[in-house]
Amino acid sequence: MTAPSLSLRGDRGPLATFGRLRAEHRSASILVTWLLIGILLPLIVELPGLSDFQQQVVWVDGFAITGIYILLALGLNVVVGLAGLLDLGYAAFFAIGSYAFAFAASPQAITHLNISFWPMLIIGAFVAALFGTLLGAPTLRLRGDYLAIVTLGFGEIVPAIFLNADTYTKGTNGIGGIPQPQLPCIGDLCVKFTFLDPFPFFWTMIVILALVMVFIARLQNSRLGRAWMAIREDELAAASSGINTVTTKLLAFALGASTAGFAGVFSASKLGNVTPTDFSFTVSFTVLAMVVLGGMGNSWGVAIGAFVLYTIQAVLLKELNQFFQGQHVPILESIDFVQYQFLLYGIALVAMMLLRPEGLFPSTRRRRELHESAGGVEVTDLPPPTTEIGES
């Protein structure tokens, strides 16, 4: 009889079955997880400890904004985590997506185009991707620090243009009156997007996040994903394997930027206005910190990193303020913790690099990279991957 021998195998437990299902139906498992998050998160905040702090509506509103940051972190993860191109000006694409929607939809903008939210979600992503390519093209020969400096410059230039081209963008005032998304009513069932009701925004965000994450997961395991990884490891060897490094890098920039474009359109519609100050360097930095803390290369890790950091920033620090003020603790009472968030990020990043360089939730690959010592020969001790010239 063969049946008993089967039960001896170690992959029969419910956990193993779950793991196998997840591996075999990657996309479905991502969709189901986001569905659960979409349903459970608004219910969790009704629990006693959490509902005392703020109302459910306020929580959900915060989650919708957290979603924007998760989306940004997922997109930056494609550029930094998968393709290994350090981008310090990522907020620029967020700004481009936001302003694209402002110009397309706001009655206050000079364009008067009146395009609605749903097509603009796609168009905004395309516009951002276009600018991603535009940034990518001149920086193709750069790597590491040099690339970081150029992208940093780009990240400063874009908000500066929106600030100073005030005939078109109204400068510091920004563009207001951006309309909310609209959905046709099905019978009596109407979904209305308003400032007072964050739920439609929240669920729209969940859908966007689920789709983006499915796409990224598929990309990661595709021919293109491997090409990104190869370029991250060794660009010359990648070119010598037949990879067109130019196209591959431009695609990383374009796809990363398009995700930020989604986030930009959504955020413009959610907040109802855009101003150049929304896209300062701190946004780029915060998103990068989310990617690094969460675990570069792992979509779920990055999403959790973004959620944790944003929640700390938006909820925990305010809570701390209230707590110390309520208890009248000397010294601590007079500190505004929200002011010190970047100090805390800095400390968190330094601690992370020392204790757990792969991030909180690393991809299995990165864990192996950092914790599986090279047997026999250290390949990593070889000279850095630059174009080899002449003899050695």
Added chain:
Amino acid sequence: MTTATRPALPTGGDSILVANRVTKAFGGLVAVREVDLDIPRGSIISIIGPNGAGKTTFFNVIVGILEPTSGGVMISGRRMIGRPVRAWGEPVLWFAPAIVISVLTSVAGLAKANSLVELGIVATIVALAAMLLAAIIRPAWYLRSLRSLGIFRSARPNEMVAAGVGRTFQNIRLFANMTARENVIVGMHLKLKANLGDAFFSTPRSRAEEHWAHDRADEMLALVGLKGRGDELAKNLPYGDQRRLEVARALASEPSLLLLDEPTSGMNPNETAEMMALIRKLREELGISILLIEHHMQLVMGISDRITVLDHGERIAEGTPEEVRRDPKVIEAYLGTPAS
């Protein structure tokens, strides 16, 4: 033109690679001077020479990493590497569509067709941007139109792979943090066809292709003697196996010519013998032509059909192993001049 006074290029009827008077100078230092090389289809050719003879520079010129100062390389009769010809024509190609559209737009402007003018201005910008983007990406149609205009630009390393030239590196350059199998699948990049859309929608075509690539990679690994090691990270393999993996990755692009840059450097005698057996097997079973670069002379004697000897960037001898071994210039380069 100086080329007119030179003897005609060897047409290379059955040569897979013909290098013609390749010179590479770094400033005042001439690393490679007027080196000729002919690799007949199905042969094993070696380039040997003492350290610093210019072997790797020559190698980097023929794979498209370094642009030669003069001379050129033909693959299967088609010129791939050399000085640009009519390079001034390339900007014409970039601007031509935009200029044509803007002329048409001006005509429309004279005819007072305002909506056409708006469209024309947008189309001009799009055409210009598209052509400039094509110029840096260099897709196949762009290369074709360059060729039809008689413009010649040296091929890039990835274009050389597409032309059927695979290579390995002197200092191993594997994708250290990818598994052995993934390394080989990256090598198959040009054989796989899945595009962005396939990846997004996980089409049956792309899934079938991934399965095929997986199996094919395992075959390649088995071929070089790494059967069952596919899931190990490249950096965790022993040194000799890393070299084998590099060969497998180069083979994955199904090259007709394989360039091996010191494939046995740092290997013990046992591993060296295995590598030499592997090289012989590649030629005999797969019919791949091989160019071997080595500085150990004894090593290549038994395996090569012909040997080219470089010293101080110049070719000092060429012939069968037996001829080369007896050549006084070669003996001098390796052992120095007699004391008397």
